[in-house]
Amino acid sequence: MQPYDSFCIDESLIKFMGRLSFKQYIRNKKSRFGIKLFKLCISPCYTLAIKVYAGKEANAELNVGSKIVLELSEPYLDCGRTLYVDNWYISIELAESLNGRQTHLVGTLRSNRKSNPKDVTQKKLKRAEVISMRSFSNILVLKWKDKRDLYMLSTKHNSEMISIDHCGKYIEKPKVVIDYNLGKSSIDLSDQLSSFPTHCAAILNVENLIKKNDIMLPEVTMNHDFVKAGRSRCFKWYLKRVGHMHKIIQQKCILNV
Helix, strand or coil: CCCCCCEEEEEEEEEECCCCCCCCCCCCCCCCCCEEEEEECCCCCEEEEEEEEECCCCCCCCHHHHHHHHHHHHHHHHCCCEECCCCCCCCCHHHHHHHCCCCCCEEEECCCCCCCCHHHHHCCCCCCCCCEEEEECCCCCEEEEEECCCEEEEEECCCCEEEEEEEEEEEEEEHHHHHHHCHHHHHHHHHHHHHHCCCCHHHHHHHHHHHHCCCCCCCCCCCCCCCCCCEEEHHHHHHHHHHHHHHHHHHHHHHHC
């Protein structure tokens, strides 16, 4: 499988509470402790490459973010595609490296990067105002004021503004911001799908809720088949049992009200 015209790279955290030398703690993740992965995803939610973060990766020429981006995206460069990353990876030096590999770079930018143009980062804007600057190597740095200052870097966009419908009101937003949100949607969907519990875990959660609320379940008399391998009942029987538990919980909630 190959990316069509764009792909994105971001990190994910696989929950793990055991002992491990490279176990990571990320405060803003749902599962704060676990194994950190760097993923390369394409639309709609496919993961093409994974790199496990096992500790510091020293490199005198590149920072860790740029090194990971170049390593994961190596098979998909030199084809005119667009790479979307967040502000942890992106830098003007990375954009110049990818320009030489015929690959566009789009992403959010940290205001304290050394190579950022000060005329853009230090400019104070009112809400909905925008300022941008383009280098000789075709790298655009843009600053847009919404609720807060937003910095963007792109090698394929300009400072074009687009009118969009937001909660019944039309607002002006830079096209680079809209394309970035669309480009990062594949890895967001991939993380959502990987965070969903399995059917067995969902059944256990419902059964624990039943026990916690002291709900007495009647005997289930419906006919069901057993799976040959193991002692677990068939999947359809489990679905009916879970639906029956939900009805009992709803009835008890109504009575309590």
